[in-house]
Amino acid sequence: MGIKSSVSLYSLQYQFLWGKMTLEDLFKYMKDLHVDGIELLPDQMLKGTPEPSEETYAMWHNLVNKYGLGLACDDIFLNTNLYKNRELTKRECIDLIKKEIIMAHRLGFKVIRLVSMVPAWILEPCLETAAKNDVALCIEVHGGLGFDVPKTEEFLKEMIRLDSPYIGIVPDTSLFCRRPPRVVSDYCRQVYGTNPEIIKYAEEVFASGTDFFALNVKNGGMDPKLKSLIKDPAKDMFFAQNLEGYENRPLSCMDPYVKYIKHFHFKLYEMTEEGTEYSIDYKEVLEYLHKHGYNGYVSTEYEGNRWVLPDHEIPEKEQVAAHQKLIQKLIKEIEG
Structure with missing residues (x-):
């Protein structure tokens, strides 16, 4: 078999x-x-x-x-x-x-x-x-x-x-992962009030063929653009940090x-x-x-x-x- x-x-x-x-x-x-x-x-x-x-x-x-x-x-x-x-x-x-x-x-x-x-x-x-x-x-x-x-x-x-x-x-x-999990995005948007621009950027990064684990390694820390989109850490940081767990x-x-x-x-x-x-x-x-x-x-x-x-x-x-x-x-x- x-x-x-x-x-x-x-x-x-x-x-x-x-x-x-x-x-x-x-x-x-x-x-x-x-x-x-x-x-x-x-x-x-x-x-x-x-x-x-x-x-x-x-x-x-x-x-x-x-x-x-x-x-x-x-x-x-x-x-x-x-x-x-x-x-x-x-x-x-x-x-x-x-x-x-x-x-x-x-x-x-x-x-x-x-x-x-x-x-x-x-x-x-x-x-x-x-x-x-x-x-x-x-x-x-x-x-x-x-x-x-x-x-x-x-x-x-x-x-x-x-x-x-x-x-x-x-x-x-x-x-x-060829796309970031939608259930995670929806959860963070509705429960934490995560900035929609971060979610949109995450989708764009995956569509380009890469991911945030690779970008973070390349930059020696959090991807600069992702970091710039964090307006309220209480709302945005959980989603941003969690992205590293989904690779492409x-x-x-x-x-x-x-x-x-x-x-x-x-x-x-x-x-x-x-x-x-x-x-x-x-x-x-x-x-x-x-x-x-x-x-x-x-x-x-x-x-x-x-x-x-x-x-x-x-x-x-x-x-x-x-x-x-x-x-x-x-x-x-x-x-x-």
Whole structure:
């Protein structure tokens, strides 16, 4: 099987948090959407991680067996600030990642997503445990926290040096925004009263083929024109600073690292009435992956939920369903 569809259950976090859907409800909904697999944040939906009880493991495996969904990716965090008076030592960090590896294996996952900025020095000490448990450690390469960011580059260099099947990357399509997310612009305009000229300028920058991460790097700080449009920091600064998290890179930026791609986050900000994602061209992304022989999962990760206007329902289920309809259709067209 080639490219496979999946959904990060993070995409439905408010359904779970507010008690509208249980973990089993989420499994059933994924089955109804005909997805191939699921992605999990254990910290969010399993008690006792990274050392859950045997009862929790049994409950999990019962759901996996009952609904027959593949296990795409286990999203974990290196929580270095567990104590008020100090950060975790290197030894404590390594021990914590090893516990996460063992848990991932017991849950049935073969890929761990390490959140952006996890230090590269955890890799070599954890590699033996990863290999023993058949679990790959993969850094998320995310817009604003990806290529050309020193900590990410350190991880990529260490990954190449070690050159192990148990170390890789999880690119996030926030790297490939062809337009700034409209839901973010609308939210900031209506909630903060953001200067419309900043929003207009952001759209012009993306239409020209670049982005604010690139401009800020080029200028050694905030793009001068963007800075000049900030008339009221309370209204404008949040939107202006947030723009750096949406990049407009060419897909070729992944060329040196294709063999290390173990999973892929398909960011979802807003599905339109026309059935496309407003900011990201998913046909071009899937064609790239198909051309390079990728045969892993691509996972819907809905983040438009954080930009829903006050007193409006969060359309998580509807947005995820529409995105999966698009992705599954494109996979079928591209892969036959």
